[in-house]
Amino acid sequence: MSNEEKRPTMIDLARVSKTFPPDTHALDDVSLRIRQGEMIFLTGQSGAGKTTLLRLLCAIDIPDKGYIEIAGQDLSRATDTELQNLRRRIGVAYQDFKLLPDKTVAQNIAYSMEVSYRSRQFIRSQTEKLLTELHLLDKMDAPAGCLSRGEQQRVAIARAAANEPELILADEPTGNLDAETTELVMQLFHRYNEQGATLLVATHDHSIYDYPGSKIIKIENGRLAIQKPVGTGRKAETRA
Amino acid sequence: MMNFLLAVFSQTWRSITETWRSQLLSLITITLSVLIFTFFYLVYVNTLQLGNRLDNDLRLIVYLDEQPDQALQQEYRRKIEKFEVERITFVSKLEAYDRFKAQLKESDDVLKDVPKDFLPSSIEIYPRRSLHSLAQLKDFSDYLAKLPGVLKVQYGREWVERFYSFVQLLRVVVLLSGTLLILTTTFMIGHSIRLTVFSRKRELELLRLVGASNSYIRVPFFLEGALLGAFGSTAGLSALYLLFRWIQGNFAAQAAQSMFAFSFFSASTLLAIIVLSTLLCAGGSFVSIRKILSI
Numbered sequence: 001m002s003n004e005e006k007r008p009t010m011i012d013l014a015r016v017s018k019t020f021p022p023d024t025h026a027l028d029d030v031s032l033r034i035r036q037g038e039m040i041f042l043t044g045q046s047g048a049g050k051t052t053l054l055r056l057l058c059a060i061d062i063p064d065k066g067y068i069e070i071a072g073q074d075l076s077r078a079t080d081t082e083l084q085n086l087r088r089r090i091g092v093a094y095q096d097f098k099l100l101p102d103k104t105v106a107q108n109i110a111y112s113m114e115v116s117y118r119s120r121q122f123i124r125s126q127t128e129k130l131l132t133e134l135h136l137l138d139k140m141d142a143p144a145g146c147l148s149r150g151e152q153q154r155v156a157i158a159r160a161a162a163n164e165p166e167l168i169l170a171d172e173p174t175g176n177l178d179a180e181t182t183e184l185v186m187q188l189f190h191r192y193n194e195q196g197a198t199l200l201v202a203t204h205d206h207s208i209y210d211y212p213g214s215k216i217i218k219i220e221n222g223r224l225a226i227q228k229p230v231g232t233g234r235k236a237e238t239r240a
Numbered sequence: 241m242m243n244f245l246l247a248v249f250s251q252t253w254r255s256i257t258e259t260w261r262s263q264l265l266s267l268i269t270i271t272l273s274v275l276i277f278t279f280f281y282l283v284y285v286n287t288l289q290l291g292n293r294l295d296n297d298l299r300l301i302v303y304l305d306e307q308p309d310q311a312l313q314q315e316y317r318r319k320i321e322k323f324e325v326e327r328i329t330f331v332s333k334l335e336a337y338d339r340f341k342a343q344l345k346e347s348d349d350v351l352k353d354v355p356k357d358f359l360p361s362s363i364e365i366y367p368r369r370s371l372h373s374l375a376q377l378k379d380f381s382d383y384l385a386k387l388p389g390v391l392k393v394q395y396g397r398e399w400v401e402r403f404y405s406f407v408q409l410l411r412v413v414v415l416l417s418g419t420l421l422i423l424t425t426t427f428m429i430g431h432s433i434r435l436t437v438f439s440r441k442r443e444l445e446l447l448r449l450v451g452a453s454n455s456y457i458r459v460p461f462f463l464e465g466a467l468l469g470a471f472g473s474t475a476g477l478s479a480l481y482l483l484f485r486w487i488q489g490n491f492a493a494q495a496a497q498s499m500f501a502f503s504f505f506s507a508s509t510l511l512a513i514i515v516l517s518t519l520l521c522a523g524g525s526f527v528s529i530r531k532i533l534s535i
């Protein structure tokens with residue numbers, strides 16, 4: 001563990017609160033530090049505040065109180081350009097996917113790479129690689145709107161991972177998937193984690209947390225409940 | 241940089257292929273505005289050229305009661321040159337007589353009994369053929385009439401004044417249609433950008449989410465505006481050229497060719513009109529995209 005402590009901080013939250021009118025305390029005084037290369041599972045009941053936390057991390061929302069730093073960048077002080085640069089280094093798979101239904105699967109995935117001015121070949125090969133990995137290669141040129149929920153979810157994950165981000169935020173990435181496909185997604189996440197990416201996965205799915213070296217963070221009613229490392233091996237006894 | 245340009249061009253191309261139908265109206269409006277403006281401008285330019293060709297009618301003749309000696313000629317010259325003049329010629333009594341005789345040709349025997357100095361000497365003044373000096377022609381002739389020794393000042397007053405007010409009117413029309421061009425163009429550009437933003441709303445939101453830079457979002461709109469301007473002005477000028485050929489084919493044959501040779505814009509004027517329209521549209525789109533997307 002001492003080795004891990006030396007790694008630089010990827011996400012730093014200090015006393016962050018977010019209230020929605022009239023008085024939903026979606027997040028209440030949350031402090032949290034996530035280091036580079038960590039794999040974190042964010043759990044909690046529906047409505048606990050997981051999505052809210054992820055939205056704050058990618059600066060879609062701003063906190064009412066508290067301080068958020070990502071990769072050394074203070075979000076409240078970041079200029080437009082700094083924020084845009086940061087977003088290009090973060091891959092986000094949204095709970096509602098945010099796919100463009102009229103565009104093809106390949107075009108949807110390409111967006112995250114085009115904004116970083118990646119070459120055509122890179123975009124092409126990366127798209128093919130990810131779609132192969134997620135068993136979606138045959139849907140590459142289909143409009144995203146025609147896909148099933150589970151397929152759309154995988155496209156959203158592929159888009160989040162395509163630009164080789166340093167940080168992947170995934171909101172309920174396996175919500176619509178069967179056990180087998182869930183396994184594909186988790187393998188992908190692990191591959192990225194092994195290559196050094198930090199992963200923060202919000203999930204209800206108990207079956208996916210039991211990987212070595214990963215951590216669980218639980219939120220209850222907007223408050224941080226527990227943070228603990230998960231077991232020592234795959235499918236170990238880790239029920240919280 | 242290379243990749244930036246590629247990405248931006250493909251963005252632009254994608255946006256155009258998706259929204260060209262709604263852009264058509266803007267394109268037609270820009271084409272028409274350019275056509276109207278350039279039509280009046282062409283008429284204006286040709287009218288000015290016509291004025292340039294009508295040298296003699298712009299000549300002022302100042303009749304003097306005495307034949308001026310060298311010193312007096314210098315004196316007159318000094319006073320006249322305070323105005324914008326191109327050329328001053330002194331015509332002596334004898335020269336006037338010779339000219340008159342030449343004009344009469346065979347019937348010059350009527351001059352048999354007339355003394356050779358019966359015509360007054362005069363000064364012929366050719367004012368510079370600029371609008372400014374044309375506008376001052378009346379003041380100029382009043383000034384000349386008050387000089388000592390001047391009998392009478394003569395010029396094609398009626399004609400010149402009418403011509404001048406026609407040119408003035410044309411100038412106002414050109415300015416008005418130019419203003420109309422600028423207004424409609426910027427309005428249509430703003431309108432078409434609003435349409436594009438509306439139809440690409442979700443895509444633009446996604447672009448923000450994945451961290452597209454402001455210029456990545458803005459430049460395609462800018463290019464779209466510039467293309468609208470370039471195509472619109474080219475189409476407008478082409479329509480004007482067709483109109484010009486048609487008028488030439490149908491009317492110019494009857495008109496005295498030498499006197500009223502209507503000519504089209506030079507290549508550099510054409511280029512300038514296209515470049516200016518393109519810049520105008522690009523600028524308009526730049527302003528409206530900043531306003532609409534607030535970036």
Ligand SMILES: Nc1ncnc2c1ncn2[C@@H]1O[C@H](COP(=O)(O)OP(=O)(O)OP(=O)(O)O)[C@@H](O)[C@H]1O
Nearest residue numbers: 020021024026044045046047048049050051052053
């Ligand atoms: N824009 C909003 N306006 C009002 N209330 C909101 C808004 N967004 C979230 N909330 C509320 O904040 C609380 C936390 O919501 P959040 O979406 O973060 O939950 P979650 O943990 O992601 O739940 P789930 O597991 O169902 O996705 C909920 O009570 C929700 O109703």
Ligand SMILES: [Mg+2]
Nearest residue numbers: 050051095171
């Ligand atoms: Mg949620």
